[in-house]
Amino acid sequence: MSKYTLHVNGKARAVDVEADTPLLWALRDTLGLPGTKYGCGVGACGACTVHVDGQPARACQLPVSSVGKRRITTIEGLDARAMHPLQQAWVELDVPQCGYCQAGQIMTACALLKQHPRPTDAQIDEAMAGNLCRCATYVRIRAGIHRAAD
Numbered sequence: 377m378s379k380y381t382l383h384v385n386g387k388a389r390a391v392d393v394e395a396d397t398p399l400l401w402a403l404r405d406t407l408g409l410p411g412t413k414y415g416c417g418v419g420a421c422g423a424c425t426v427h428v429d430g431q432p433a434r435a436c437q438l439p440v441s442s443v444g445k446r447r448i449t450t451i452e453g454l455d456a457r458a459m460h461p462l463q464q465a466w467v468e469l470d471v472p473q474c475g476y477c478q479a480g481q482i483m484t485a486c487a488l489l490k491q492h493p494r495p496t497d498a499q500i501d502e503a504m505a506g507n508l509c510r511c512a513t514y515v516r517i518r519a520g521i522h523r524a525a526d
């Protein structure tokens with residue numbers, strides 16, 4: 377075990393884990409942030425998406441030892457004051473079905489909106505292609521992103 381300081385949701389947080397522990401498990405099991413989900417563990421589904429220095433990243437593929445001082449944002453830290461417009465849109469449009477993948481969907485969508493504040497359907501489809509939803513809520517996800525962009 378080794379000690380690392382992670383910068384998560386605006387706070388420095390100490391963890392004592394093996395160097396190759398995926399960030400996902402440090403967030404969930406050590407830091408008590410279960411919003412980031414485990415789906416596949418091999419970087420294929422997007423359920424574990426967080427932001428690393430503002431860019432979407434798969435927490436299941438990032439060893440804690442590789443994170444350094446980069447800023448991690450999880451769904452819990454997306455908007456400290458109130459619900460983020462994406463979360464508000466998700467509620468208004470009843471986007472989730474089982475809900476399991478939706479934190480990852482929102483994190484990827486948030487990064488998209490920073491890059492393209494009013495994305496086209498094609499930009500949404502391209503950005504969201506790596507976030508799988510077993511309930512196939514893709515039409516509502518796209519609608520939710522458009523709602524949040526309004």
Ligand code: FES
Pocket residue numbers: 413414415416417418419420421422423424425434435436437
């Ligand atoms: Fe990380 Fe699927 S759990 S991409």
